[in-house]
Amino acid sequence: MSDTLTTHLSPRELSVGSALPELRKEAITKLQLVKYAGASGDYNLIHTDDETARRVGLDGVIAHGMLSMAFLGEYLCWLTGPTSIRRLTVRFAEMVRPGDVLTCRARVKALEQDAGGQRMTLELWAEDQRAQQVTFGEAEVVTS
Secondary structure (H helix, E strand, O other), X not given: OOOOHHHHOOHHHOOXXXXXOOEEOOXXXXXXXXXXXXXXXXXXXXXXXXXXXXXXXXXXXXXXXXXXXXXXXXXXXHHHOHHHEEEEEEEEOOOOOOOOOOEEEXXXXXXXXXXXXXXXXXXXXXXXXXXXXEEEEEEEEEEO
C-alpha cells in the first residue's frame, strides 16, 4: 500500500463527483475481532462470543463499529498519505459480521485550492459484499 492517490492520480485531474480507487478488505474473521478487541480495549462480548451475542438478540458476533471506521482511515492513508488527513467523521449504518467483505469507496464532494495545496472534501463509505453501506462519512484532506 505504498502508492497513494497523489502518486498515481493527480489531484488536478479530479473534479467534484470523481470516484476514487477502491480498497477491498479481506473477509472479517472472528480472530480479527478478538485481536481488535485487544487493540482497542473494547472487550464487549457481543464482538467475540456467539453465545453472549445470541443472548442479547443477535444472530452471532458482530464486528466493532470502530473497525470499519479504522478501515476507512486506512483507506484515506492509502489514497492521500497519513499527513494529508485533516478530518474524518463517520456514522455506522449496519452491522458487520464475520465473513463480510468490506470495500472502501470515496467520491470527491468539494475541491478548493489554498496556500497549502488542494483541499478536498470526500464522501466516503464502506460497503459489504451485498453493496450495502455499513459505515459512511466525510473526510477532508489536503494534497500538495
